[in-house]
Amino acid sequence: MTKRRKLFYYAEDTVSYVEARGYRVKFAFGVFATVTLMLGLLYVGNFYVGDVLGLDFRGGNSLAMENRILKEELRKVNARLADMAYTMDKLSERDNQLRLAVNLPKVDNDTRAVGTGGVIEETNIGLLPRNSNDALQTSKQLLEKLTREIEFQQKSYAEVYRRSEENKDLFTHIPAIKPMAGDVAAHGFGMRIDPFLHVPKMHEGVDVQADVGTPVYSTGDGIVEFAGSSGSGYGVAVEVNHGYGYRSWYAHLLRPVVHPGQNVRRGSLIAYSGNSGLSTGPHLHYEVRVNGMKVNPENFFMDKVDYRQIRSQVASLK
Numbered sequence: 001m002t003k004r005r006k007l008f009y010y011a012e013d014t015v016s017y018v019e020a021r022g023y024r025v026k027f028a029f030g031v032f033a034t035v036t037l038m039l040g041l042l043y044v045g046n047f048y049v050g051d052v053l054g055l056d057f058r059g060g061n062s063l064a065m066e067n068r069i070l071k072e073e074l075r076k077v078n079a080r081l082a083d084m085a086y087t088m089d090k091l092s093e094r095d096n097q098l099r100l101a102v103n104l105p106k107v108d109n110d111t112r113a114v115g116t117g118g119v120i121e122e123t124n125i126g127l128l129p130r131n132s133n134d135a136l137q138t139s140k141q142l143l144e145k146l147t148r149e150i151e152f153q154q155k156s157y158a159e160v161y162r163r164s165e166e167n168k169d170l171f172t173h174i175p176a177i178k179p180m181a182g183d184v185a186a187h188g189f190g191m192r193i194d195p196f197l198h199v200p201k202m203h204e205g206v207d208v209q210a211d212v213g214t215p216v217y218s219t220g221d222g223i224v225e226f227a228g229s230s231g232s233g234y235g236v237a238v239e240v241n242h243g244y245g246y247r248s249w250y251a252h253l254l255r256p257v258v259h260p261g262q263n264v265r266r267g268s269l270i271a272y273s274g275n276s277g278l279s280t281g282p283h284l285h286y287e288v289r290v291n292g293m294k295v296n297p298e299n300f301f302m303d304k305v306d307y308r309q310i311r312s313q314v315a316s317l318k
Contacts, residue, residue: 235277
């Protein structure tokens, strides 16, 4: 059996030794109070000297606050990206309108989805809470989607621009005006009774009636391929190759003022009307051919054409 040690102190008032009771508790309390005081002084001192000991008791609160701020910023970023995605959808609709305007096929949703598709890698940073990872993943998905859509849209706009530039050239070459001032004969384009043979025969152009010597103009930009006597019922004639499959033919002329190989613009003077060849009277026989097929020229006539204005425009371009 272990004997318990006791502590005695000498009391002068009783002239005797008295046992000291509870000294262990008092001692322990004293030690605790001393250690606590020293730790407090150490913390305060460490705080004022810039946390040289690296205790950083406030770090947890700071990290929690930073995490809340980051999540809020991620939420704002995702909201902005969602707005941008909505804007891109509207731009896609506008893009299809532009494509139709320049005679390009629309891009349907399925084709656009394939064009902007791809695999998006999942992002999972272990240091972040799950909801923060979800927000970050959403941001990355939206950003990847927008990046591909922008690239796709840039290609589409480039295609629209190229076609627009091609159309500008095309529209100047289409034979799109009446070639001479005057009245278009009633019989027009199509089947009629031939005035010489008196049998039904296809009239492959239109006749514009005017006095001999009336100016005849090119109906579109192009190159003169023929100018002179045709050696047929057409008499003196001019042919202009407008490119893009379009050709125009001017017959029964008095004389041409252009030569083969000459470049002409819409509204350029190319001849004077006459009564040459098989003709019942002074007029211009005018034909339009598209990819070798003769079509009704009146389909290309613009109403109220001011020939003087057209000629001044052509002169300004020389």
